[in-house]
Structure formats: structure tokens, C-alpha cells
Amino acid sequence: MKELAEIEGRAIPYGAKNVDTDVIIPARWLKTITREGLGEGAFETVREKHDNVFDDPEYAGAPILIAGDNFGCGSSREHAAWALLDMGVRAVIAPSFSDIFASNAFKNGILTVALPQEQVDRLLEVARTQPLHIDLEAQSVTTPMQDRFRFEIDSFRKHCLLEGLDEVGLTLERSDAITNYEQRQRSDAPWLAKGVNA
Amino acid sequence: MASKPRTLYEKIWNAHVIERREDGTCLVYIDRHLVHEVTSPQAFEALRIAGRKLRRPDLTLAVPDHNVPTTARVDDAGNQLPIADPQSAAQLAALEKNVADFGIRYFDAVAPQQGIVHVVGPEQGFSLPGATIVCGDSHTAAHGGVGALAFGIGTSEVEHVLATQTLLLSPSKTMEVRVEGELGPGITSKDLILHIIGVIGTAGGTGYVIEYRGRVFDEMSVEGRLTVCNMSIEGGARAGLIAPDETTFAYLKGRPMAPQGADWDAAVAWWRTLATDPGASFDKTVVIDAADIEPCVTWGTSPEDVVAIGGAVPSPESFADPSKREAAQKSLDYMGLEPGTRMADIPVENIFIGSCTNSRIEDLRAAAAVLKGRRKADNVGWAIVVPGSGLVKAQAEEEGLDRIFTAAGFEWREPGCSACLGMNPDKVAPGTRCASTSNRNFVGRQGPGARTHLLSPAMAAAAAVTGRLTDVRDLGEA
Structure with a gap:
């Protein structure tokens, strides 16, 4: 995972609510066995209409996406996060996110910034003409118009994002604790500990 | 203490x-x-x-x-x-x-x-x-x-x-969805969960694990419980739970990978301790009156867009929240529907019976019971039944359900996710409507331009017979 400290650049002022992962990346793009190239299918149904924000040259290569409530609801497909990453998006700002999407985004080094609706509305307005700046260390989103909005982030996620840490690697360091748990389970709940033979 | x-x-x-x-x-x-x-x-x-x-x-x-x-x-x-x-x-x-x-x-x-x-x-x-x-x-x-x-x-x-x-x-918050009273005749677990999602909304359960409680669930089969919990995510909850009980144990006993012998006895002893203790508190409680629940269908492109079959397509103006108003208008444009149209007047050209929500043997029995001695309407072009597994398929064939479906003009297929998400060749044609027992009515979910109405297996079968969304209770004897 690439480490992330600050993001500076234009933000796509999308703003839609309840954007489901079928919209972010339709099922037909899920037949891949790699993580790359999904940007091409990102928001495909939205992009069918001309003058959509995603194809507006104003926001070409923008590292930030601004959306409405409940972003990333529906399917657990991590392809949604890979598609955003492939578009060059490193942060999504919205009033709220689905749990699974937020987790998938984090695991791919995409920052999810949850802010109150009125602050998101302000950023949607500013983003039409100005770049935004996100500082993860300071937990803030700022604009050239002197707006400054602070956001919350779980300290573990913040640490992992700042350092670009690999969560699997971190957990493997805890394998003694996992082994102890498994030993306990073998005596407390042998029916669970017994697996299915390959 | x-x-x-x-x-x-x-x-x-x-x-x-x-x-x-x-x-x-x-x-x-x-x-x-x-x-x-x-x-x-x-x-x-x-x-x-x-x-x-x-x-x-x-x-x-x-x-x-x-x-x-x-x-x-x-x-x-x-x-x-x-x-x-x-x-x-x-x-x-x-x-x-x-x-x-x-x-x-x-x-x-x-x-x-x-x-x-x-x-x-x-x-x-x-x-x-x-x-x-x-x-x-x-x-x-x-x-x-x-x-x-x-x-x-x-x-x-x-x-x-x-x-x-x-x-x-991170630990989740807990939400109790308590259903009081009893479901009316002909009301299924699918109607119940669609109704619940209509009440809590697609983000209502975000951050929560839902536990479904009440006599309705105590009396429900395990297959019905699987249907209810399946769609918890449509209410934003990552997980849904129903306490294991004698019904659960009877369902699991003797299954190939279930515990056997002494392991089984020890497992059941532990499972009996799992139910929520009296006096335990939830972070949030939603109370639903079972008597309010009618057979449900969706009108829009979000699973929360639920209405009783006796109702009509809502007007976007009826929503107080401006963004919901805008979303409703977009949904209606995509679905090709006018506000005020009675749900029971909406014609459907496709029927899909399947998906992880509704493809188990009880689902197929419920649909077959409606279709027995009947045929799909002429305007229904594509009607498929996709059993949830090879074992469900074999069981259905042993009971002769496959012959009821094929006699009614349905295609009897091999198991898989199929037209629930259209990753395989089973897709709903652009601009056409599908009465579907699946779980998501998102834009393009069943294929580009496909218009999905979510409903129960019995309601899907009723729609097949009349060629429009139909209250299965109005169909009478074949």
C-alpha cells in the first residue's frame, strides 16, 4: 500500500447520494483476475450521458471525489476501490460511507473523509473552480478560500495510511496469539475447530 | 454477582x-x-x-x-x-x-x-x-x-x-428489529424484509448488526430466516442475526459438514446459551407491526423504494428530503414509470426466480404452488427458474416442481447467481421490466437498462400468470 500524507488537487464534485458499488463499477467489469485497468469501467452508466463530471476536462486526473450520503453501498466488491484508484482517486469526501466500502478503500490506501452535509455542500461549490488540500496528519480539508474542516479518523487506520502498512504483515506478527486462541477453541468448541477436509 | x-x-x-x-x-x-x-x-x-x-x-x-x-x-x-x-x-x-x-x-x-x-x-x-x-x-x-x-x-x-x-x-453497534404480532395469510419472509428495509432505509443499518426478534421469527423456517438476514445489507447492516433455536438445530442435524455424535451434543448445548439475555440492551430499536405488512414490491432503483402491491408509484414531490426527491425522479425516469400508476397495472416482460435471497426449496415450492395448472401470460417473454444449488434442483425435480415450471412456460436452469447480477449470460433486456426474487434493483444490476421490481417467489409467479405485477392473494384457485 502506498503511504498517504497529503493530497492536493482538484476534486470531482459528483455529490450523488446512495451511490452503490454497481454504479462505481458494473458487474461486467468484475470478470478480471487482476486489480488494474478498472478505471475504464468506473461510473460507466453515469458516463453514458454527455456533460457528466467524470469526463469534464476540468477535473481530469483529480485525486479527490466528493459524493453524497451512504457512498459505496451495496455489493462488497473491492473492484470499486480498485476502479477509483485506477482513476487516480486517493480520497473520497462524503457525509457517510457504507461500512464495507470504507474498509475496502482503506485497505487500498484510499482515504475516506466523512464531513457534515453542509461542509460537503461547501466543498462541492468550491471544487468547481478551486483545488482542495487534505492533510491526514492534521485531519483537515482546506480550500484556497480559507475554509478549514476537521475530520475524524480511527487512529489505527490513520497510522496504517501514513506509513503505508500492510495489514496482513502486521497480523502475521500476532500469530502466537492466534495459535493460543486456536488451542483454546480445540478444547472449548472442538466442533468449530474441526474443519472440512480438502 | x-x-x-x-x-x-x-x-x-x-x-x-x-x-x-x-x-x-x-x-x-x-x-x-x-x-x-x-x-x-x-x-x-x-x-x-x-x-x-x-x-x-x-x-x-x-x-x-x-x-x-x-x-x-x-x-x-x-x-x-x-x-x-x-x-x-x-x-x-x-x-x-x-x-x-x-x-x-x-x-x-x-x-x-x-x-x-x-x-x-x-x-x-x-x-x-x-x-x-x-x-x-x-x-x-x-x-x-x-x-x-x-x-x-x-x-x-x-x-x-x-x-x-x-x-x-471494530465492534458494531446493535440494532433490534422487533416485529410484533403475526403476519397475515400469504405474507412471506421476503415481504417482511422488503417492508423492514422500506422502514429503516438503505443506510439505516450502517454501523449496526441487526438482530431480528419477535414471534414471527420464532415461527419462521430456517429458509425464511436466511431470506430475511440475507437482505440486511440492503438496509446498510453488515450482518443480520436470528437466535438459533430448536428449528435451527433440526435443520442442521445430519447435514454433511455439521458436527456429529458427541460434538453435536456439545455444540447444541453451547448454541442454546447464545440467545440474547432478558434485559440486554440494544443501541437502537425499531418496532414493526406485522399486521401492517402487505405483499411488497419495489418501484424504484433502491431497495428502500418499497410499496405494498395495492399501492401506487409515489410522486417525487411526496418526499420531504430534496435529495430524495431528486433521486426518486431519476429512479422513475430510469424505471419508465409515472407517479400515481397503480403497482398492479405495471406490465412485466421477464420473470426471474432465483438468487441467494430466494432460490431454496421452499421458495420454489411457493412459486410452483401458484403456477400449478397455469401458464405465463403472452407478454411475458423470458421466465427462468434458477435453483440455488444442485441439491435444491434435485429435490425440486423429485417433487415434480420442474415440470410445473416448464408447463407454465418457464425455463428450468442450472444453479448459480444468474440474472440477480447478470455476470453470466442471463440478463434482462434493456428497457424491459423484470419481476425478480433477487435482492437489488440498482440501475443496470440485471443488465444495462434493465428495470427490476423486487418481490417474493409467490408474487413473481403471480406476475408471470397475469403479465403484470399482481397481488398473489387475488389470483384465487387455478
């Missing part, structure tokens, strides 16, 4: 926490992991690149479901037929290679047990009460119907589980 009363969720969660970090994040043990072909290849690829092994390959079960065609898989001579779509074929080949390389139990595309992961897990007794179960699929919530803490995960988490048999998670 008596210990603090705990909820079912808290009991399962506490039993699986390996360690807790200072910030509250917990390392949680995962008892069972289901794998399918779509969300796993990149996880195995990452393991290979990092040179990592599987910690407990014996706790994972793999089965292809999303991509498999539902047309014949073997020719008359019994030879397996190739998959026409090269990308789908490559994804299935990748799964076959991964399970072989990493030593994972696997039901291949022509195995009699093959089916949708969420149908196969409970059917095999792989999904157990009190267990933590994950799968790279959001409808993993279904397994909460047997009293398991089950939720969907992304591919990075699939990799994490394969390598460590754990996940790093």
Missing part, C-alpha cells in the same frame, strides 16, 4: 476476540470462510507474490457461482461443456488452480453440491450457529439465519483471512 445481560451479537463477538487494541479495534477469529470465483483471484495472487501460505485451508470452502452459465454444463455423453465467455472461463480456471494449489475443499461447476455460496453453506452444515462466517460477498449476511455472525468482506480481507484466519474489526 450475575453478569451483565448480553445480546446474541455480543456473545458471539466476545467468543471470537483474540485481542483488543488500545483504540478498540479487535483481532477477531474467523471460523468459516466461503470463497467464490469473482472476489478471490486477486487475494490468491497477493498471497503468491508475498510467498504467504494459508493458515487454515480446512476452514475454507470454495464454489463457483457468479459466472457459471445456467444452461446445460454437460453434454448428452456426460462431458463437461466449455464456458463460452473467455473471461468467465478464465476466472473459473483461476479458482480451480487456486483451490488445488492451496488445498481448499471445492465443489466444482458440475458437482451435485454446487450452487450459490449462501445456499451451499447452510445446506452443507458448513454454516453453524455462533460461528463467525465471512465471504467476499455482501449477502453473506444470509448465514445469520442459522445464528452465525456472518458478513461480507472485500478482497483484501479475503487475503487477510486466508493468511491469518482473522480480521481486524
Whole structure:
């Protein structure tokens, strides 16, 4: 995972609510066995209409996406996060996110910034003409118009994002604790500990 | 001193926490992991690149479901037929290679047990009460119907589980959905969960695990409970739970992967302790009056867009929230519907009976009971039944249900996810309507431009007969 400290650049002022992962990346793009190239299918149904924000040259290569409530609801497909990453998006700002999407985004080094609706509305307005700046260390989103909005982030996620840490690697360091748990389970709940033979 | 009363969720969660970090994040043990072909290849690829092994390959079960065609898989001579779509074929080949390389139990595309992961897990007794179960699929919530803490995960988490048999998670908040009273005649578990989602909204359960409580659930079959829990994610909740009881134990007993002998007795003894203690508190409670529930259908492009079949397409102006108003207008444009149109006047050209929500034997029996002695209307062009597993299919054939469906003009297919998400060739034609027993009516979900109305199997069968959305209770005797 690439480490992330600050993001500076234009933000796509999308703003839609309840954007489901079928919209972010339709099922037909899920037949891949790699993580790359999904940007091409990102928001495909939205992009069918001309003058959509995603194809507006104003926001070409923008590292930030601004959306409405409940972003990333529906399917657990991590392809949604890979598609955003492939578009060059490193942060999504919205009033709220689905749990699974937020987790998938984090695991791919995409920052999810949850802010109150009125602050998101302000950023949607500013983003039409100005770049935004996100500082993860300071937990803030700022604009050239002197707006400054602070956001919350779980300290573990913040640490992992700042350092670009690999969560699997971190957990493997805890394998003694996992082994102890498994030993306990073998005596407390042998029916669970017994697996299915390959 | 008596210990603090705990909820079912808290009991399962506490039993699986390996360690807790200072910030509250917990390392949680995962008892069972289901794998399918779509969300796993990149996880195995990452393991290979990092040179990592599987910690407990014996706790994972793999089965292809999303991509498999539902047309014949073997020719008359019994030879397996190739998959026409090269990308789908490559994804299935990748799964076959991964399970072989990493030593994972696997039901291949022509195995009699093959089916949708969420149908196969409970059917095999792989999904157990009190267990933590994950799968790279959001409808993993279904397994909460047997009293398991089950939720969907992304591919990075699939990799994490394969390598460590754990996940790093924050505890969820708890929501009680309490249904009071009894369901009216002809009202099914699908109507109930659609109604619940209509009440709480698609984000209402975000951050929560829902426990469904009330006599309605006590009296419900395990298959009905699986349908209810399955759609928890449509209400934003990562998991849904129903306390395991005698009905659950009777359902699981003797299944191939369920505990046997002394293990079974010990397991049941523990399972009996799991139900939420009297006096335990939930972070949020939603009370639903069962008597309010009518057969439900959706009118829009979000599962919360639910209305009773006797109702009409709502006007966008009827929503107080301006963004909901705008979303409703967009939905109506996409769905090709006018406000005020009676739901029962909406014609449908396609019928899909299947998906992890409604493809079990009871679902097929309910649809067949409506279709017996009847035929689909002339305006219904495409009508398919896709059983949830090979075992469901075999059972249905033994009961003669397949002949009822084919006599009614339906196609009787091989098991898989099929037209629920249109990853395989089963798609709804652009601009046409589908009465569908699946779980999502999102834009383009059943194929580009497809217009989905979610409903129960009996209601789908009724729509097939009349060629329009129909209250199954009005159909009378065939």
C-alpha cells in the first residue's frame, strides 16, 4: 500500500447520494483476475450521458471525489476501490460511507473523509473552480478560500495510511496469539475447530 | 454477582476476540470462510507474490457461482461443456488452480453440491450457529439465519483471512428489529424484509448488526430466516442475526459438514446459551407491526423504494428530503414509470426466480404452488427458474416442481447467481421490466437498462400468470 500524507488537487464534485458499488463499477467489469485497468469501467452508466463530471476536462486526473450520503453501498466488491484508484482517486469526501466500502478503500490506501452535509455542500461549490488540500496528519480539508474542516479518523487506520502498512504483515506478527486462541477453541468448541477436509 | 445481560451479537463477538487494541479495534477469529470465483483471484495472487501460505485451508470452502452459465454444463455423453465467455472461463480456471494449489475443499461447476455460496453453506452444515462466517460477498449476511455472525468482506480481507484466519474489526453497534404480532395469510419472509428495509432505509443499518426478534421469527423456517438476514445489507447492516433455536438445530442435524455424535451434543448445548439475555440492551430499536405488512414490491432503483402491491408509484414531490426527491425522479425516469400508476397495472416482460435471497426449496415450492395448472401470460417473454444449488434442483425435480415450471412456460436452469447480477449470460433486456426474487434493483444490476421490481417467489409467479405485477392473494384457485 502506498503511504498517504497529503493530497492536493482538484476534486470531482459528483455529490450523488446512495451511490452503490454497481454504479462505481458494473458487474461486467468484475470478470478480471487482476486489480488494474478498472478505471475504464468506473461510473460507466453515469458516463453514458454527455456533460457528466467524470469526463469534464476540468477535473481530469483529480485525486479527490466528493459524493453524497451512504457512498459505496451495496455489493462488497473491492473492484470499486480498485476502479477509483485506477482513476487516480486517493480520497473520497462524503457525509457517510457504507461500512464495507470504507474498509475496502482503506485497505487500498484510499482515504475516506466523512464531513457534515453542509461542509460537503461547501466543498462541492468550491471544487468547481478551486483545488482542495487534505492533510491526514492534521485531519483537515482546506480550500484556497480559507475554509478549514476537521475530520475524524480511527487512529489505527490513520497510522496504517501514513506509513503505508500492510495489514496482513502486521497480523502475521500476532500469530502466537492466534495459535493460543486456536488451542483454546480445540478444547472449548472442538466442533468449530474441526474443519472440512480438502 | 450475575453478569451483565448480553445480546446474541455480543456473545458471539466476545467468543471470537483474540485481542483488543488500545483504540478498540479487535483481532477477531474467523471460523468459516466461503470463497467464490469473482472476489478471490486477486487475494490468491497477493498471497503468491508475498510467498504467504494459508493458515487454515480446512476452514475454507470454495464454489463457483457468479459466472457459471445456467444452461446445460454437460453434454448428452456426460462431458463437461466449455464456458463460452473467455473471461468467465478464465476466472473459473483461476479458482480451480487456486483451490488445488492451496488445498481448499471445492465443489466444482458440475458437482451435485454446487450452487450459490449462501445456499451451499447452510445446506452443507458448513454454516453453524455462533460461528463467525465471512465471504467476499455482501449477502453473506444470509448465514445469520442459522445464528452465525456472518458478513461480507472485500478482497483484501479475503487475503487477510486466508493468511491469518482473522480480521481486524471494530465492534458494531446493535440494532433490534422487533416485529410484533403475526403476519397475515400469504405474507412471506421476503415481504417482511422488503417492508423492514422500506422502514429503516438503505443506510439505516450502517454501523449496526441487526438482530431480528419477535414471534414471527420464532415461527419462521430456517429458509425464511436466511431470506430475511440475507437482505440486511440492503438496509446498510453488515450482518443480520436470528437466535438459533430448536428449528435451527433440526435443520442442521445430519447435514454433511455439521458436527456429529458427541460434538453435536456439545455444540447444541453451547448454541442454546447464545440467545440474547432478558434485559440486554440494544443501541437502537425499531418496532414493526406485522399486521401492517402487505405483499411488497419495489418501484424504484433502491431497495428502500418499497410499496405494498395495492399501492401506487409515489410522486417525487411526496418526499420531504430534496435529495430524495431528486433521486426518486431519476429512479422513475430510469424505471419508465409515472407517479400515481397503480403497482398492479405495471406490465412485466421477464420473470426471474432465483438468487441467494430466494432460490431454496421452499421458495420454489411457493412459486410452483401458484403456477400449478397455469401458464405465463403472452407478454411475458423470458421466465427462468434458477435453483440455488444442485441439491435444491434435485429435490425440486423429485417433487415434480420442474415440470410445473416448464408447463407454465418457464425455463428450468442450472444453479448459480444468474440474472440477480447478470455476470453470466442471463440478463434482462434493456428497457424491459423484470419481476425478480433477487435482492437489488440498482440501475443496470440485471443488465444495462434493465428495470427490476423486487418481490417474493409467490408474487413473481403471480406476475408471470397475469403479465403484470399482481397481488398473489387475488389470483384465487387455478
